[in-house]
Every structure is written in C-alpha cells, then in structure tokens.
Amino acid sequence: MEFNVAQQNGALNISIVGAVDNENADQLKQEFQELLARDFNEAVFDLTYVPFITSSGIGKFLIFYKNVVAKGKKMRIKGINDNLMELFKSIKLDQLFPIEK
Secondary structure, three states: OEEEEEEEOOEEEEEEEOOEOHHHHHHHHHHHHHHHOOOOOEEEEEEEEOOOEOHHHHHHHHHHHHHHHHOOOEEEEEOOOHHHHHHHHHOOHHHOOOEOO
16 A cells, blocks of 8 residues: 655645555554644545555544544545445445545
8 A cells, every 4th residue: 555645735635555455554544643743624535546445444544534523624535436435425434524536
C-alpha cells in the first residue's frame, strides 16, 4: 500500500494506492495518526487505486473519522470503485461522510 499526501488550501489530499488489507492496517493507523497532527480543515481521500479494503481497514477509517469530527474538521472520500461504493453504502458509511465516485 502506498500513501501520498498533499496539502492545498486547508485540505489534505490523500491518495492511497493498493489494497487496504489486514497486513497493512497498522501502517494505515500510523499514517492516520500523522495526518491528525497536521493543521487542515478537510481530509479528502482518493481511493481510485484501491481495489479492496478489509474490515480492519474500514475500522481504521472510522476511528480517523471520529477523531477528525472531534476536532471540528471534515472528511470525504472520492474516486471509489463500484464494489467499494456498494460495501460503504451497505454499512452506511455514506451517511457519515460524503463519498463520491
């Protein structure tokens, strides 16, 4: 899994490349902790190149979202494939934060 971050106009643009599975969930957790230390208004995740995500990965996103909201900030996901969109909608993540294709 590759994790790329660019900051622009108060937004963190995060691109994740590769599967988010149980093996790299700890790496994701560490990356999220580093993001939370930054000054930003919104975290925008581009998941265009994420073929799948495990429940462990989804859990890390939920913990990150909870921390972001607690700081009065926003989170959004874009570039999501049909399978991930179906999964995210089935567990109602689209009701927590915006998800765009």
